[in-house]
Amino acid sequence: MEDEGKDNIRIGVYVCHCGGNISEVIDVDELAEFGGKQPDVVLSKQNTHMCSDVGQQLVVDDIKEHNLDKVVIAACSPQFQGATFMRAVEKAGLSPYVVQLANVREQCAWPHYDFPELATEKAKGMLSAAIAKARFSEPLEKQTMPIGKRVLVIGAGIAGIQASLDLGDAGFEVYLVEKEPSIGGHMAQLSRTFPTEDCAACILSPKMADVPANPNINLFTYTEVDDIEGYLGNFKVKVTKKPTYVIQDKCIACGICEEKCPIKNIPNKFDEGLTNRRAIYTAFDFAVPGKNLIDPDTCLRLTKGEGVCEVCERFCPEDAINFDDKPEEEEFEVDTIIVATGFDIFDPSEKKVYGYDKYNEVITALELERMIVHSAEGNPIRDLGKKIGFIQCVGSRDEQIGREYCSRICCMYATKLASLLKHSNPERDIYIFYTDLRAYGKGFEEYYKRAQNLGVRFIRGRVAEVFKNSDSDKVTLKVEDTLTRMIIEDEFDTVVLSVGLGLSKSTDKIANMLRLAKSGDGFLKEAHPKFKPVDTNREGVFLAGTVQGPKDIPDTVAQASAASSRAIRLMNQGEYPIAPIIAFVHNDLCDGCELCVDECPVDAISMSSDKAKVNDAICTGCGSCLASCPRDALDLHLYTNKQLLGEITNALKEKKEGETKILVFADDTCTYRLADSVGTAKLSYTTDSIIIRVPSGSRVTPKLMLAALKLGADGIFIGECEENASPYPHSGGAIKENVAKVHEILRKEGVKPERVKFVQFVTVMLGGFVNNINGLASIAMEAGAIPQEKRDRLVVNINERLFGEKYV
Amino acid sequence: MSDKIKISRKNVEFLKKIEDLSGEVIMRCDQCGVCSGSCPMISEMDITPSELMRKVQLGQEDVLGSKAMWLCASCFACTVRCPRGLDVSKVAEALRQVNLRKAIDHIDLKDIPDDEIKRLPQIALVSEFRKFTG
Numbered sequence: 001m002e003d004e005g006k007d008n009i010r011i012g013v014y015v016c017h018c019g020g021n022i023s024e025v026i027d028v029d030e031l032a033e034f035g036g037k038q039p040d041v042v043l044s045k046q047n048t049h050m051c052s053d054v055g056q057q058l059v060v061d062d063i064k065e066h067n068l069d070k071v072v073i074a075a076c077s078p079q080f081q082g083a084t085f086m087r088a089v090e091k092a093g094l095s096p097y098v099v100q101l102a103n104v105r106e107q108c109a110w111p112h113y114d115f116p117e118l119a120t121e122k123a124k125g126m127l128s129a130a131i132a133k134a135r136f137s138e139p140l141e142k143q144t145m146p147i148g149k150r151v152l153v154i155g156a157g158i159a160g161i162q163a164s165l166d167l168g169d170a171g172f173e174v175y176l177v178e179k180e181p182s183i184g185g186h187m188a189q190l191s192r193t194f195p196t197e198d199c200a201a202c203i204l205s206p207k208m209a210d211v212p213a214n215p216n217i218n219l220f221t222y223t224e225v226d227d228i229e230g231y232l233g234n235f236k237v238k239v240t241k242k243p244t245y246v247i248q249d250k251c252i253a254c255g256i257c258e259e260k261c262p263i264k265n266i267p268n269k270f271d272e273g274l275t276n277r278r279a280i281y282t283a284f285d286f287a288v289p290g291k292n293l294i295d296p297d298t299c300l301r302l303t304k305g306e307g308v309c310e311v312c313e314r315f316c317p318e319d320a321i322n323f324d325d326k327p328e329e330e331e332f333e334v335d336t337i338i339v340a341t342g343f344d345i346f347d348p349s350e351k352k353v354y355g356y357d358k359y360n361e362v363i364t365a366l367e368l369e370r371m372i373v374h375s376a377e378g379n380p381i382r383d384l385g386k387k388i389g390f391i392q393c394v395g396s397r398d399e400q401i402g403r404e405y406c407s408r409i410c411c412m413y414a415t416k417l418a419s420l421l422k423h424s425n426p427e428r429d430i431y432i433f434y435t436d437l438r439a440y441g442k443g444f445e446e447y448y449k450r451a452q453n454l455g456v457r458f459i460r461g462r463v464a465e466v467f468k469n470s471d472s473d474k475v476t477l478k479v480e481d482t483l484t485r486m487i488i489e490d491e492f493d494t495v496v497l498s499v500g501l502g503l504s505k506s507t508d509k510i511a512n513m514l515r516l517a518k519s520g521d522g523f524l525k526e527a528h529p530k531f532k533p534v535d536t537n538r539e540g541v542f543l544a545g546t547v548q549g550p551k552d553i554p555d556t557v558a559q560a561s562a563a564s565s566r567a568i569r570l571m572n573q574g575e576y577p578i579a580p581i582i583a584f585v586h587n588d589l590c591d592g593c594e595l596c597v598d599e600c601p602v603d604a605i606s607m608s609s610d611k612a613k614v615n616d617a618i619c620t621g622c623g624s625c626l627a628s629c630p631r632d633a634l635d636l637h638l639y640t641n642k643q644l645l646g647e648i649t650n651a652l653k654e655k656k657e658g659e660t661k662i663l664v665f666a667d668d669t670c671t672y673r674l675a676d677s678v679g680t681a682k683l684s685y686t687t688d689s690i691i692i693r694v695p696s697g698s699r700v701t702p703k704l705m706l707a708a709l710k711l712g713a714d715g716i717f718i719g720e721c722e723e724n725a726s727p728y729p730h731s732g733g734a735i736k737e738n739v740a741k742v743h744e745i746l747r748k749e750g751v752k753p754e755r756v757k758f759v760q761f762v763t764v765m766l767g768g769f770v771n772n773i774n775g776l777a778s779i780a781m782e783a784g785a786i787p788q789e790k791r792d793r794l795v796v797n798i799n800e801r802l803f804g805e806k807y808v
Numbered sequence: 809m810s811d812k813i814k815i816s817r818k819n820v821e822f823l824k825k826i827e828d829l830s831g832e833v834i835m836r837c838d839q840c841g842v843c844s845g846s847c848p849m850i851s852e853m854d855i856t857p858s859e860l861m862r863k864v865q866l867g868q869e870d871v872l873g874s875k876a877m878w879l880c881a882s883c884f885a886c887t888v889r890c891p892r893g894l895d896v897s898k899v900a901e902a903l904r905q906v907n908l909r910k911a912i913d914h915i916d917l918k919d920i921p922d923d924e925i926k927r928l929p930q931i932a933l934v935s936e937f938r939k940f941t942g
Contacts, residue, residue, distance in 0.1 A: 353889065393840075399893035435840040435891075464845025464889065480841030485856045487844060 009040045009135055012068040013127070014059065016050035016075035018105055023048075025109040027120045031074060034124045038131050042066055051081045056088040063092035070134040074102040074127050077676045078693070079537075080528060095139035097580075097638060102130035106679035107691050118687040125654045125690050132646030140637060144575040147233035149173060150334040151567055154225055154510055157185020158553060159545025160340035161207055162560035168216035170568055175332055176211065177220045177239055179506060182287035184208055185342055189270060191372040193553055194416040195447030201286055201373075208288040220330075221289060228337070228513045231727075232540030233576065235334045243325035244293035245302065246280070250320035251291040253282055257312035257321070258292065266298050272367045274381050275374075280312050292320075336540045336567040339524065340560065341510055343501040343546040346395025346403070353465045354391060354497055361475045362466060362495045365390075365410070368417055375424065384428075385493020388421060389477050390414045391463045392434040396500030405521040407500030407550040411438045414498045415448055418456040426455070431492075433479050435462045441552065459488070466495055501550040514541055515725040517673060517763035520681060523549045525763070534563040537673055537763065542566050581621035581638045581695050583614045589633035595803075599628040601730040622728040623699030627738050630799050630807035632703070639699055644692070645707060651690045652712035660780040662715035663708050664691045664773060665700045669727055670761050671719030674769050685770045686777040689717075696720060696727075697758065698734040702741045702802055703795075705756060709746075710791045715780035716742075717773065718758045725762045732760055745801055749793050752783050819867020826864050829902035836892045837861045843886035843896045849879045857886055857896050864899060877903040 013035035017023035028046055036044030043066055047055045050073055059071055071089055075081060078101040086096035104123045112119035149172045153160045156178035164176045182188070188208075190200035212219055220239055227238040257280045267273035270284045279299040282292055296302045300309035301323055313321040345366055348356040356362045363371075374381045392414060396407040411434065418430045437458065439448040452458065461479040468475055474491040481488055503523050510516075511524060517537045519525040524547050527535035534542050542563040545556040570576055583604070592610035599605075604618035605625060612634065623636040635641055648663065655661050666672040672693050678685065694700060697720035705716050718739065723729050735758050743753040757776050761769065799807045827834050837858075844856035853876040855863070863871035871877075880900035887895045917925075925933070 393891070397838075398891040400889065400891060435838060460841075461845065462840035462842045462891065464842050478845045480844035480856055480858060482839050482841040482844075482858055485844070485859045487850055487856070 009070060010042045010066065010068050011038075011040045011070045011072060011131060011134060012059070012062050012066065013038070013041050013044040013131065014050055014055070014071070014073045014075075015044070015046045015127075016055070016073060017046065017048045018076060018109075019048055022075070022105050022109045025113055025116050025119050026104060026123045027116070030120055031104075031123050031127060035072070035074070035127050035131070038128060040135060041131065042068065050075050051084050056084065056091075059085070059088050060092040063089065063094060069094070069098060069139075070137060071099040072102065072127065072130045072134045073099065074104045074123065074130070076105040077101070077103045077107070077672075077679075079673060079676060090142070096142055097140045098134060098137045100130040100134035100137065102126045103676070103691070106676040108679075110679035110682055111684055112687050113682060114684060115687055121654065122687045122690065125651045128650035128653055129647040129690065129692070132650040133643045136640060136642040136646050138637060138640065140580050143578050143580050145233050145578050147571055147574060147576050148335045149571050150332075150336075151175070151564075151571075152177065152228075152235065152237055152334040152337045153340060154337065155179075155185070155340040155342055155545075155547070156183035156211070156219075156221070157340060157342045157545060157556075158187045158204065158207075159342065159547075159556045159560040160185070160338070161211055162557045163338045163340060163544050163564045164217050165207065165210055165214060166561050166564040167567065168214040170564070172216065172568065172571065174214075174217045175220065175237070175334060176217055177223050177225055179222070179224050180283065181222045181244070181293050182283035182289070183211060183219070183221060184284075184286075184288065186366075187553060188284065188286070189272075189366065189369055191369045191376070191420060192416060194412040195441070195443040197416065197419070205286045208286070212288060219289075222293065225510060225513070226329075228510075230333075232538075232570065233335050235337060235540070236331065237334060238329065238331050241328040241330065243296070243327055244291070245296070245299070245321065245323055245325045246292045246294060247320045247322050248289060248291045250318045252318055252320075253290050253292055254317065256315050256317065258282075260311045260315045262309060262311065263298050263300065266295060271370045271374075271381075272364070274367060274370055294321075335571050336542070337514065338542045338544050338560075338563045338567060339507075339510060339514070339516070339536075339547055340544040340563075341507040341547050342504050343550065344504045346407075346499040346502055348394055348497045348499055350401055351394055351398075351497075354394060354463070354495070355466045355468075355475065356497060359466065359468060359475050359495075361385075361493065362497065364497050364499050365413060365417060366499070368496050372417065372420055372424075384421070386427060387429045387492050388418075388431070388494045388496060389463075389492045390418060390430070390432040390496045390498055391466075391477070392432065392498045393462060394497040394499050395502070397435065403500060403502065403521070405500075405550070406438065408438070409550060409552050410498040410500060412441070412444055412447065412552070414496070415439075415451045415456070417496065419447075419451045419454055422451075422454045422456055429457070430455075431457045431459055433459050433461055433463050433477075435460070441554075461488070501546055503547065507547055512725060514538055515669060515721065515727065515763075516541065517677070519549075519677075519764075520766065521549065522764075523547065525677075534559055534566055537669075540567075540570060579638060581636065582616050582619045583621065583623065583625055583634055583636050585612045585614060586633045586635060587611050589631045590629075591631055591633075593630070595630070596625045596628045596634055599625045601728070601734075620728065622696040622731055623694070624696065624728070624731060624734040626699065627701040627703075627734070630803040636695070636699060639694055641704075644694075644699075644704060647692055648704070648708045648713070649711055651692065652708075655712050658785065660688060660714040660777070660785050661712065662686075662689045662717055662773070662777050662780050663713045664689050664717040664719060665694050665697055666691050667696045667720045667726075667731075668693055669696075670721035670725060670763050671697075671769070674719070674761055674763050674765065677763065678766050678769050681766055683766060683770050685773045688777050688781070689773050696731045698728065698731040698738070700735070700738065702738045702745075703798060705738070705742045706745065706794045706798060709751070709755075709786065710795050712791070714755065714783070714785055715776045716756045717776050718756075719769075719772075720758070720760050722760045722762050741802060745794060749790055751786055751790055751794070752779070754779050755783065755786075813866065813868060815866065822867040822869050823864060825906070826899060826902045829905055830895070830898040832894050832898050832902075834861060834864050834894070834899060837865065837894055838892055840891060842889045842891060846885040846889050848883060848885065849881055852879050857900075860903075861894075861896060861899060864903075872903060872907055876900070877907075 261278035263279035268277040517525040544560040544563040697718040877900040
């Protein structure tokens with residue numbers, strides 16, 4: 001294997017300590033020394049922080065001084081600092097694609113934290129593989145794509161509203177889509193906000209009114225997102241506007257229809273089902289848009305047909321009723337997307353010991369919000385009584401229900417609700433039973449103290465159970481005061497469950513459409529926990545608000561503004577850089593057999609002068625065409641055959657007698673990032689594995705798999721996105737076909753076919769990744785290393801075996 | 809005046825020992841008190857289960873003299889409710905083991921009159937052996 005045109009390659013190797021993250025586990029001296037000894041490596045250095053200015057400058061200076069052609073950095077995952085180092089080498093006059101990262105932090109130091117020696121050995125293999133990949137890298141030119149100024153914002157709670165207003169004000173075209181009949185989200189339901197006790201509706205409603213008033217915002221309420229396809233700068237969005245059966249332009253929301261509607265007992269969702277609405281209704285009194293709509297599931301005319309009841313139509317002074325209304329589909333294109341789909345409160349029915357389903361006296365904090373609003377308006381929903389207890393951490397910090405995280409807002413909203421109850425009637429006895437009181441925000445501690453001054457009593461203990469004694473109609477609450485170790489068993493008029501937050505159910509659909517990753521807590525995952533807190537694993541898709549994790553209103557608004565600013569950053573330049581992962585043809589090898597033409601899932605390959613030709617604009621870079629070429633004439637930029645073969649060779653070069661090693665080909669969209677998440681979570685898996693990054697598992701040709709087995713791999717794992725989460729929806733089938741061919745050859749040569757395994761992942765399956773990798777490693781270990789003689793036989797007459805006699 | 813306690817290496821050793829015997833990471837207990845509120849034997853106990861856990865966390869060996877561990881019925885009410893996924897009954901068992909391994913015989917079958925042995929429920933004898941034959 002030689003690089004075309006130049007045999008005198010000069011490679012610089014750098015080992016990053018990552019401030020201890022890497023150097024505390026991996027012996028960086030040994031690793032750097034090892035790197036320095038590799039062929040074509042002219043220098044090998046270490047730095048505490050390669051990504052720092054100093055580290056980057058070191059690379060720039062060395063490139064100039066030592067005339068380097070290629071750079072290899074053993075550091076963190078390329079998804080974090082890849083772009084940083086590409087910029088650095090570009091600054092020094094090289095192509096940004098000649099730098100390679102050996103991901104020794106997420107995929108070595110962190111998951112193998114407890115095995116420093118094995119980790120150091122593995123890091124050598126990884127560094128060596130990266131050196132090979134860099135050595136054969138092509139010095140390609142940077143490419144850009146045009147980008148416009150259109151944004152889709154999904155969800156119109158306070159996060160979506162804020163993001164849309166920021167973007168609209170900045171002159172960007174916003175498509176704001178909300179599935180409910182009104183914008184406003186959960187904040188519209190709240191009584192007051194902590195710690196200032198402003199009335200939530202009073203501060204929110206002017207912002208809501210600003211939305212339809214903004215000429216740059218296209219508002220779609222009562223609308224579902226059906227499908228999103230495409231990529232940054234070119235997202236195609238399909239939405240369906242649900243029928244309201246009321247001509248919105250005509251309706252003046254006079255309320256006559258509501259008054260006349262005979263269906264009166266429909267639980268009002270906005271009031272958490274505590275009050276009833278009619279079949280024709282408005283979402284709430286300050287809704288935007290504040291027009292009427294008909295609920296098709298309960299309206300007599302819409303459920304039973306003509307002639308039963310058309311009262312609203314008869315009385316409407318504006319002739320606004322239209323029973324023939326139909327769903328309207330609409331399609332538009334956007335350049336970036338902000339996901340602000342928010343949270344659902346924890347369903348306390350899951351926590352049976354608190355009796356939410358059993359006792360009327362047990363309510364959620366959100367129900368109490370609505371009750372306080374109704375009381376303040378002079379029409380209380382019910383008498384809450386004199387003695388009220390709040391139970392904290394319901395659906396938070398609780399392994400029994402699989403929610404380990406703190407929901408962050410419950411301590412303060414309970415303090416607020418307790419204060420409001422005490423204000424409105426100082427005779428009330430209010431108790432808050434807490435595990436730890438977290439008053440971390442601006443003004444929170446002071447607010448906590450104010451509540452204590454008001455007479456709200458804070459008792460440290462997690463409530464064990466809520467029950468009713470047979471001789472009483474009140475609920476009893478049992479808890480230990482952990483500070484005195486005394487058991488409290490006392491009756492209460494009302495028990496309020498301070499329910500935690502979870503990802504909203506409707507988010508799953510959006511996350512799947514956009515192939516977004518989730519973090520361990522089930523919320524959507526940011527691209528970097530510190531420096532990219534509103535970016536996602538998808539370029540051009542951003543997060544705002546509680547969809548990323550529990551947060552209060554100020555944090556939500558700050559994040560929404562951050563998300564719009566990140567979106568503007570991409571769109572304002574008019575173009576953005578893209579990675580040239582595109583298939584290409586080695587014309588000298590192509591014999592014009594046309595086998596590849598049908599293989600391409602996007603029809604990017606055609607024939608031109610008896611040679612295959614790839615259309616760069618159409619090719620998505622999956623690499624699945626490569627397997628169809630008997631002459632290896634098809635290749636993929638940034639993941640060329642030479643590069644991958646070099647990586648495989650070097651990854652296995654350090655393998656010792658008696659060891660078994662598995663190679664994990666990880667697709668960039670899901671599996672590679674999943675492996676990074678596993679490392680970040682410090683979940684441990686076998687050190688006998690090396691991960692090789694590919695754009696898609698379908699890039700891994702049968703020849704490459706067999707070559708890996710010949711070169712010393714004892715197991716091959718191919719990880720790919722699940723179909724609905726994959727940028728290459730066809731890839732699953734292509735990989736299955738490739739793996740089946742390899743299995744057949746293995747069977748014939750007496751090698752266990754189980755050694756080659758294919759699994760589809762989504763980015764949240766952390767445990768699944770660990771189990772699968774460990775599983776394959778133990779299959780390889782139990783079966784033992786494959787004898788070299790068998791390995792060699794695997795690649796004999798390989799073309800004939802894969803493509804038939806014609807292609808010997 | 810309140811008692812002073814020492815927090816030193818030695819205390820950590822006691823904690824380690826109980827963690828090893830119980831298999832529970834006792835330091836993960838965040839002292840929420842759900843175990844105490846859930847315990848059906850609480851009214852008979854001298855210290856609550858959460859206090860027992862705290863004393864072990866601090867390495868206070870006087871916990872070995874408490875009655876609470878012997879009253880634990882292993883009903884697992886605490887275990888199924890512990891928000892940190894700890895099994896307090898296993899910690900109580902570990903503490904009982906430490907006591908039992910001192911191997912002090914408190915009963916001798918020979919000393920029990922035959923007719924009493926006949927009258928005693930089997931489970932009482934079994935549990936006596938279980939407790940006192942370490």
